[in-house]
Amino acid sequence: MSSVTLDHVSKQFGDAKGVEDVHIHIESGEFFTFLGPSGCGKTTTLRMIAGFYYPTRGRICFGSRDVTSLPPHKRNTGMVFQNYALFPHMTVFENIAFGLKVRKIPKAEMKERVERVMKLVRLEGYGERRIDQLSGGQQQRVALARALVIEPQILLLDEPLSNLDAKLREETRYEIKRLQMELGITTIYVTHDQAEAMSMSDRVMVMQGGEVQQVGTPHEIYHRPVNRFVASFIGETNLWEGIVAGIDGNEVRVRVAPDLVLTGYAHNVSPQVRLVPGETVVLSIRPETVQESTGADGENVVSGTVVLAEFTGACVNYVTSVGPHQLRSMSISQGRPLKQRGETISLHIPKASIYFAG
Amino acid sequence: MKAELQPAATPSKRISFTASPSFVYVLVSPLFLILLAYVIYPLFETFATSVNVDGQFTWKNYARFFSLEHTANLEALWNSVYISVLSVITCGIVGVTMAFLLERYEFPGRKILSVLALVPMALPPLIGVLSFTFLYGESGIFPRLFKELFGLEQVPFSLKGIWGVVVVHTFTMYTYFFMTASAAIKGLDPSLEEAAASLGANRFTVWRRVILPMLTPAMVASSLLVFMISMASYTAPLIFGIDRTMTMQIYLSRTNGDLDMAATQSTVLSVVSIAFLLLMRWYQGVRNYQNMSKGISVHRTEVKSKAGRYVCIVLAFIGIVILMLPILVLVLISFSVDGTWTVQILPPQYTLDHYIDLFTDSKTWRPIANSLELSAIATVGIVLFGVAAAYAMVRLRFRGKTLLDVLIMLPWALPGTVVAVNLIAAFSEPTVFSFGQVLIGTFWIIPLAYFVRHLPLVFRSTSATLMQMDPSVEEAARNLGASWWYSFRRVVFPMAFGGILAGTLLAFVQCIGEFVASILIFTPRTMPLSVAIFQRMYTFEFGTACAYGVLQIVVIIIVLFISRKLAGDKAGTAV
Numbered sequence: 019m020s021s022v023t024l025d026h027v028s029k030q031f032g033d034a035k036g037v038e039d040v041h042i043h044i045e046s047g048e049f050f051t052f053l054g055p056s057g058c059g060k061t062t063t064l065r066m067i068a069g070f071y072y073p074t075r076g077r078i079c080f081g082s083r084d085v086t087s088l089p090p091h092k093r094n095t096g097m098v099f100q101n102y103a104l105f106p107h108m109t110v111f112e113n114i115a116f117g118l119k120v121r122k123i124p125k126a127e128m129k130e131r132v133e134r135v136m137k138l139v140r141l142e143g144y145g146e147r148r149i150d151q152l153s154g155g156q157q158q159r160v161a162l163a164r165a166l167v168i169e170p171q172i173l174l175l176d177e178p179l180s181n182l183d184a185k186l187r188e189e190t191r192y193e194i195k196r197l198q199m200e201l202g203i204t205t206i207y208v209t210h211d212q213a214e215a216m217s218m219s220d221r222v223m224v225m226q227g228g229e230v231q232q233v234g235t236p237h238e239i240y241h242r243p244v245n246r247f248v249a250s251f252i253g254e255t256n257l258w259e260g261i262v263a264g265i266d267g268n269e270v271r272v273r274v275a276p277d278l279v280l281t282g283y284a285h286n287v288s289p290q291v292r293l294v295p296g297e298t299v300v301l302s303i304r305p306e307t308v309q310e311s312t313g314a315d316g317e318n319v320v321s322g323t324v325v326l327a328e329f330t331g332a333c334v335n336y337v338t339s340v341g342p343h344q345l346r347s348m349s350i351s352q353g354r355p356l357k358q359r360g361e362t363i364s365l366h367i368p369k370a371s372i373y374f375a376g
Numbered sequence: 377m378k379a380e381l382q383p384a385a386t387p388s389k390r391i392s393f394t395a396s397p398s399f400v401y402v403l404v405s406p407l408f409l410i411l412l413a414y415v416i417y418p419l420f421e422t423f424a425t426s427v428n429v430d431g432q433f434t435w436k437n438y439a440r441f442f443s444l445e446h447t448a449n450l451e452a453l454w455n456s457v458y459i460s461v462l463s464v465i466t467c468g469i470v471g472v473t474m475a476f477l478l479e480r481y482e483f484p485g486r487k488i489l490s491v492l493a494l495v496p497m498a499l500p501p502l503i504g505v506l507s508f509t510f511l512y513g514e515s516g517i518f519p520r521l522f523k524e525l526f527g528l529e530q531v532p533f534s535l536k537g538i539w540g541v542v543v544v545h546t547f548t549m550y551t552y553f554f555m556t557a558s559a560a561i562k563g564l565d566p567s568l569e570e571a572a573a574s575l576g577a578n579r580f581t582v583w584r585r586v587i588l589p590m591l592t593p594a595m596v597a598s599s600l601l602v603f604m605i606s607m608a609s610y611t612a613p614l615i616f617g618i619d620r621t622m623t624m625q626i627y628l629s630r631t632n633g634d635l636d637m638a639a640t641q642s643t644v645l646s647v648v649s650i651a652f653l654l655l656m657r658w659y660q661g662v663r664n665y666q667n668m669s670k671g672i673s674v675h676r677t678e679v680k681s682k683a684g685r686y687v688c689i690v691l692a693f694i695g696i697v698i699l700m701l702p703i704l705v706l707v708l709i710s711f712s713v714d715g716t717w718t719v720q721i722l723p724p725q726y727t728l729d730h731y732i733d734l735f736t737d738s739k740t741w742r743p744i745a746n747s748l749e750l751s752a753i754a755t756v757g758i759v760l761f762g763v764a765a766a767y768a769m770v771r772l773r774f775r776g777k778t779l780l781d782v783l784i785m786l787p788w789a790l791p792g793t794v795v796a797v798n799l800i801a802a803f804s805e806p807t808v809f810s811f812g813q814v815l816i817g818t819f820w821i822i823p824l825a826y827f828v829r830h831l832p833l834v835f836r837s838t839s840a841t842l843m844q845m846d847p848s849v850e851e852a853a854r855n856l857g858a859s860w861w862y863s864f865r866r867v868v869f870p871m872a873f874g875g876i877l878a879g880t881l882l883a884f885v886q887c888i889g890e891f892v893a894s895i896l897i898f899t900p901r902t903m904p905l906s907v908a909i910f911q912r913m914y915t916f917e918f919g920t921a922c923a924y925g926v927l928q929i930v931v932i933i934i935v936l937f938i939s940r941k942l943a944g945d946k947a948g949t950a951v
Contacts, residue, residue, distance in 0.1 A: 070851055090854040091863075097855040103848035107870045116866075117856030161852075168856060 019204055020081045020171040021046040022067065027076035029062055036062045038228045039076075044206065044221075046081075049198055051207045053215040054225035055251070060208045061176060063225075067206060068174055069093050080171055091120075096165030097174040101181060102157050104149045110136075110160050111145035117168035135167040138197065155186045162194070166201070173198070173205045179214060191218060212252050216240065224248050241373070244288050249302040249375040256303040257375065258343050262295050270374070272299060275341035280318055282372030291374050300375050305335070307371030308347035311364040318367045320345065324357050338363055400774045407765050408776075411783040413809035414828050418798035419646060419790075425639035425801050437640040449625060449641065456622040459538060459613075460606035463545035464599045470546055471553025472595070474695075479561040482676040484685065485692030492699045494555075496548045498932045499702060500889025501611040502906050503925045504548045506913065507702035508535060509615060510709060512543075517705065520721045540616040545606055547702075552605075553598045560594035596659060604652045607645070608791030610892045623793045623892075630797060630896060642797040646790060653789035657782065703929060710922035717918065730923035740920065743908035744927070750904055751887035754826030758883045761827075762834025763876055767868070769835075770842040771850070788832040792892030795829055800897065822902050825893040830886045834879035841875025842868075878939035885932045 022044040029036040037059040044050045052060035065071045067078060069090030077086045085093055096117075105113050111132060118128045136142055139159040149157065158178060165173060178194070179187045195218050198205045209215055215222050216236040224231040224239060224247075232244045243249040250257060260274035268284050270293055280301065284293060291299065311319045322340035329335075334351045337344055347365055357363050426437050441449045478490045496504065512518050512535040519531035526532070535543055564587065572582045610623040619628060622645045629638035679688050710730055712723030733740045765784060769777060787795060803815035803824075815821045849871070853863035869876075891906035898907050905924055912921035 068851075068855055070854075090851070091857045091859055093855075094857070095855060097852065099848040099852060101846055101848060103846055103852035105849060105853070105867055105871075116853065116858070120857040120862060164852075164856065174855075 019046045019202065020083075021048075022172060022204065022206070023077075023079040024063070024067075025077040025079065027063070027066060027073045027078060029059075029066060029071055030074045035228050036071075037066075040230055041076075042223060042230070042233060044204065046204055047202045049195070049205045049207065049218060049220045051209060051215040051219040051222045052225060053209060053212060053222050053251075054231075055210055058225040059228040060210075060225050062228075064174055064176055064206060064208045067172070068095055068097050094168070094170050095172045095174050096168055096170030098158075098161045098165050098176065098178045100177040102161040104157055104160055104164075106149050108149070109145065110141065110147045110149070110152070113149065113160055114164045114167050116164065121168070131167055132163075135163045138166070138200075139163045139193075154182055155190060158182060158190060159193075162197070166197070166203075171204065173203050175205065175207045177209055178207075179209070179211070187214075194218070216252070224251065226251075242288070243302070243373075243375060244290055245376045246300055246302075249373070254305050254346060254348075256301075256305065256308075256343075256346055258301045258303065260299060260301060262293055262297050262299055264295055265293060269369075272301060272372075274301065274343065278320060278341055280320075280367060280372060281369055282374065283369055286370070286372060287374040288376050291376050293374060302373045302375040303345070303367055303371055305346040305348040308345060308365050308367050309349055310347075311366040314364045316366070318369060318372075319364055320367065321362060321364045324359050324361050324363050327357055327359055329356055336363065336365075338365060340365075400772050404768050404772065404774055404776075404780070407761070407768060407780065408783075410761060411780075414824065415783060415787050415831075417807075417809060418795075418802035418828075419786075421801040422639045422646075422794075422798045423643050425636060426643050429636060437636050438644075440637070441640050441644060448620065452620045452622050452625045452641075453644070455538070455618065455620045456607055459541055459545070459609075459618075459621065460603045462538075462542045463549060463606040464602045466542060466546040467550040467553050467602050468595065468599065471550040471598070472557045472591075474550070475554050475557035475561055479558055480677060481688075482678040483688035483692065485689060485696065489692050489695055489699075492696055494551060495699050495703065497551050498929060498936060499548065500891065500906060500925075500928055500932070501548065501609075502891045502909060503706065503889075503928060504702060505544050505611050505615045506909070506921070506925065507706050508540075508544050508547070510705050510918075511701055513540075515719075517721055520719075524721060536616060538616075538618060541609070541612040541618055544612045544616075545602075545609060549602050549605055552601050553595070556594040556598045557591065560591050564590055593659075597656065600652055600656045600659065604649060604656075604789060607648060607652075608793070608892075610791065610793050623791055626793045626797060627896065630800075635801075638797055639801060642794045646794050649789045649791060649794070650786065653782070653785060657785075706922045706925050706929070709918050710926045712919045712922075714917045714919045723918075727919070730919045733920065734923055734927060743903050743905045743924070746902055747888050747905035750822045750902065751826060751884055751890075753823040754830070754887050755880060755884045757823070757827045758830055758834050759876065759880050761831065762836075762879060762883075763838050763872075765835050766838035766842055767864075770839050771847065784832050784835055787828045788830075792825075792829055792890070793896065795825060796893040796896035799825055799828070799893075816897065817899055819899075819902050821897050822894060822904065825897060826887040826890055829890065829893060830883045833883040833886065834876065837875045837879030837882070838872055841872045845871055881935045881939040885935045888931060889928055 024040045024042050027040045028038050040059075040063055052063055054060050062071065066073050069085070069088060069092075072087055077084055079085065080093070105116065108116070114132045114135060115128055118131060123131070132145075133142075136145065139162055141156065141159055141163060144152070144156065144160075149160070152160065158181075161178070175194070179190055182190060191214060207215075207218065219236055221233060221235055222239055223233045226247055232239055232248050234242070239248060240252055243252060246257060249255050258274050260272035260280070263271040263273045263279055265271075265284065269281055270284050271279050271281050273279050282301070287293060293299065313319065314321050320338075320340045322338040322345065324336055325339050325344065326337040327334070329351065332351060334349050334354075334356060336347045336357065338347065339345075345365060427433055427435060429436055440446070444450075474493060478486060478493065499507070510516055512533075514531060514534040514536060516534065519534045522528070522533070523531045568586055568590075569582050572586045577585065608623065609621075610627070613619075613621045613624045614627070618624065622641060626638050626641045626645070629635070629641060679685055709717075709723060711726045711728065713725040713727050713729075716725045717723035734744065735741060765780065768774075769780060790798075799821060800816055803810050803821065806814055813820075815824065845868075850863055850868055853867045854860070858866065889906060890904065891910065894904050894907050895910065898904060903911075905928060909921045909924045912918075912924070
């Protein structure tokens, strides 16, 4: 087990910018996720930790050991690749034993360790199978076993679930989390899927365009995003532009349409935003906080016409046209009749759910 | 959120030599050095010879080449271009038609015909030409047969002159069109045609606007290839006695001792070949619209009407006969008694002696042993170089990749005659690259020529395999603690083995069949099989010559079969 420190790490590919000034400390035993859209630099950062790229600037340390220019085979990290990268000319057993063979572990111990890890990932009895005889999920577990059997200091997972179908993805998600908790291993997980990031991680680093946007717990990045990008990338949200009409203690009034003023709390604000009367501000309103209102009047109650009504079983989703804006809302379906397109609806936006995002 | 950082344990960076970004250039420099020594330097020496008359730098030889008073060279250039253009047209028509019939229609005999369609590939150039002269030449079997049948004074037709060359080219080179067109047609998603039809296009419009544009890239690429190979063709003009082609002029200048002129002609031909190579590379970079759809299934139209089926059967039978005859005639003549076949339609007397002699008579066995030895040595070099170059090309990042690729493909674009002339120019004196030895007239010059000519084969097949191999597999090995060498031995090599072996076998058979360069540089001690065949022909020992030929074909067919099994259909296109 080891902590990982990236000390102002940058990577350039020729003239193209890969990753710019990543500066983080990952605790020993932490489940840490790099999250971002494709091309955001998350995989590049991971590959620098694995040693496949060397940083252009900055240092990488495992614990107190500087590994910046150490070749990959001397780092003792276990990596699971997006497409698993299993050796097609070897059996399951040989694949898993590869790292032990390289380390010249005695035969008997090797066999015992491979069998133990196969049990851990529930692949008992598959040792003699060829790789092409396995399903996608089984291949994924071989890749995981192969990375774990060498008892790495750090486990690196590069989009390990993206090649699995939806149901299997969820199962494997729990499986990986379970293994990580059981083994207490420092884990760095790369994904573009925010649901994976939120559900598994201790902390998440959100990246875009090679730069770190925010580092925080899933709770922090969901409820207190530092900017519009994070707010819209993590979960769904309504981003409304308005002008600060007045500040009254902790209450902030924002005019979002000529005849519509919403009230929110001044403490629900991104550190990058200053609330000044007369200035433009962007409000982030999560759909699940917006609820159907019984009356058409009241503070923060808006009325509009339903543009889209969706029934997904568990939820009812509406897109409502409110003045110049569209408002997405989402509520638990409780057997109430569904509003039809074109009908009028009144919705309540709780004060606490308005977040000033930038 | 910024983290507390521990002070660095080792303040100085340990950038090792191997981790430095310029280390890769140390790795690839031997590849460039080999290409410099055995491709570029000989090419340059030939050029140097051509502009050096009596120690003076002069363009006199080029003035002579392009002079309008002695037009032999210009005629040769014109003839070469003329033959090549004709060959492209005939090969295109035959190859594309066959590809369409075999890919789009289902009829009796289709399967066997589509296998046999590749037979011409198994014929070494010399063997192909010889069998054609036996069959259709002036004293060939068919002209005599018709003369006899109809009681004519003269043979009614015979293969000779430029048309003879074109017919032989068509037979041996249509496969390039056939293979690329078949691949392109297989890659044509029928749903595209269905989509066009559903949008209201009639059959003709579908053809004009959808199918033909999609086949154009394959056609252009094959045209360039066939043109280039025709320009380089030497054996057919030699046997049909067309002296006025570029390759023959080089051969004649060289045998007449006019080395300056041979060098000049070689340089001109090199320029043409290199221009075509670059044109092909450029074109392959531009074209890019095949196989966008996944999971293509080809629908074959079945020939249903009874009359149609009979016509198909007859045509398929004729096709099979035409494709098989060259090999059958060789087998037939290989059993004939030398010197007995004079004016008859078929050889009158038969014997098994030639085959027995092949392996028992030391004089007859010698060329076989030579060829095996020379080819084996060259193949070892080709494999070592090809695997290293393919790995560097696919996996390493360095500047000069395009250059390396062009340099490797260059000897393949150069006609064998030119390769031989280049080597003669470079290594008739001691050089650094030949370790201070004169190579001409020694054993080593032939393996070197084979090495240079077939350099790209292993490179192509290996890099194709490596490209399909996911780079993260190697990274996984490294991540698990394997050093570069360990992961190369245990992961990369075993995974690429099929491709490497396929290329190796192909290179080996190409070396066994090599004639064009050998004829210019062989010595009595190192006479290879193909030169022996040529000489036996000239002393009218047809039986022995054909027995040699059959041996070559058997070896080639076995090897091609194995390599196809190993690498699927991928390596077959490495040529």
